Amino acid sequence: MEAKFCFICNLDEGIQEIIKKYASALTNIGVYFLNSEVEEAIYYCSQDLEDALRTTISYWYWKQNNGEYFHTPNNFLIKALKKRFLTECCANS
Numbered sequence: 054m055e056a057k058f059c060f061i062c063n064l065d066e067g068i069q070e071i072i073k074k075y076a077s078a079l080t081n082i083g084v085y086f087l088n089s090e091v092e093e094a095i096y097y098c099s100q101d102l103e104d105a106l107r108t109t110i111s112y113w114y115w116k117q118n119n120g121e122y123f124h125t126p127n128n129f130l131i132k133a134l135k136k137r138f139l140t141e142c143c144a145n146s
Contacts, residue, residue: 061086064095068102075106082113083126091127094134105133 061072072095076086085091098105109130116123123129 061095068095071103071106075103075110078110079106079126079130082110082123084109084130085127088127090131094131098134102134105130108133 061069064072080086086095095102109126112129113123113126
């Protein structure tokens with residue numbers, strides 16, 4: 054794990070693997086993993102982490118395909134983590 058995501062090193066190995074899998078895509082769409090609220094939401098997310106990460110990416114793609122800008126990727130991810138958004142939430146939008 055890169056030093057810039059060192060808080061992730063304190064998480065369970067399975068959680069680390071999930072985050073590593075999506076970190077590049079999420080960073081590219083504007084998620085800032087060093088944001089304290091993002092860190093906290095990830096830290097306290099006990100289930101559906103992967104769904105929340107995929108949903109955030111899916112929503113970004115949906116916005117792009119509809120000519121819209123994804124203004125608040127951190128806020129969306131935090132909400133997805135806290136409310137346990139599932140990938141299907143954007144599938145029929």
